[in-house]
Amino acid sequence: MKFSEVIGNEQAIGQIRRMIDADRLPHALLLYGEQGVPKLALATAAAQYLHCRNHVDGDSCGVCPMCRQHQSFNQVDTHYSFPFTDRKGAGCVSDDYIDEWREFIRDYPVEDYQAWLSLLKNENKQPQIYVREADNIIRKMTLSAYTAKYKVLVMWLPEKLNEDAANKLLKLIEEPYDDCKFILVSENEKGILGTILSRCQRIELRKPSTDMVAHYLCDRYGMDMQDALALASPADGNVTLAERMVQTGSEFHEFRERFIELMRLSYQRDLAKLKGWSEVVADMKREKARRFLDYAVRQVRENFIYNLHNPALNYLTREEEAFSTRFSPFINERNVENITAELQRAGADIAGNGNAKLVLFDLTIHLSMLIRL
Ligand SMILES: [Zn+2]
8 A cells, every 4th residue: 555545634644754764663552533534544554655666746655565564465575463252263364264354355455344244244243352462463573573674563442452452562562672563543543541541652543625625536436526426525534434325325325215205295285195105115114214304305405405506515425416406496495495404304213213203204394384374
């Protein structure tokens, strides 16, 4: 992974690049940030840059033997440690799961914990970093580096170290060998044992902008920019969430159809069909019905904004836009706030275990009155 492939966080990249250029990368570096913010990619890019023999324009070259080994996650002086379940028997270490791990970092450039759980094929158990793994790390990090000046350990989710493992590693992190670099990658830095945390130099990673996430979706999924922006916007910098929305595209298709139906029937004040509509949506699982109502709130907002004829402010897919060209005039300053409030209230009532059929039918009656204002 090169720095140029990391989404966002230019400042952190610059900081790490300067540390490595000056040969001042700390013994223990902690990269942390919330779920869905790409972090592991930056850790692997830092390790590659540290080892690359031929920096080009402030990045690793991507073609020297070290870079090539890094790109196949097969560099002998770079070790990975991560939480796993002991499906393969007690006494396992991360290395026993290295094939699953390589598949994970290759297929998920932005780490997704849920995806890791499914790759482990043991979703009912909480993965941990066990004490046996700590022994293995100590063994590996006390051997001399083979090919590089520094050995690197990239540890994903140090908050999953169990207490014994954390205590064992503490000494190594406190008094490291000169040729050891630890790069820890955390989603919940408050869950890390305080004594380990205090030994790390910390860099907080920030959410990438909607534009950056959209560019990533275009590159990775071959999406059109307008569709990518429409998905990236509600994800609000959470790349994992945006990717899930791409993967569950069928749900969005369904939501769009239901939304159009709701608006059309409300305008016609066709109460018999609205009752049928309420029953269909009530049959969705509670969580899904809520997601639909969130989607409807966003669509109402987007249609209101559509009237301003300023495409830079809008996040509609092309299919949604096809409906909005005709529909948007019906959402105006007289009704936008009340329609939004009604949709939000229905969402809250359903979340609070209200009778979904009644809540939704009640919603449609209010919408039928508001839509003609
Ligand atoms: Zn290189």
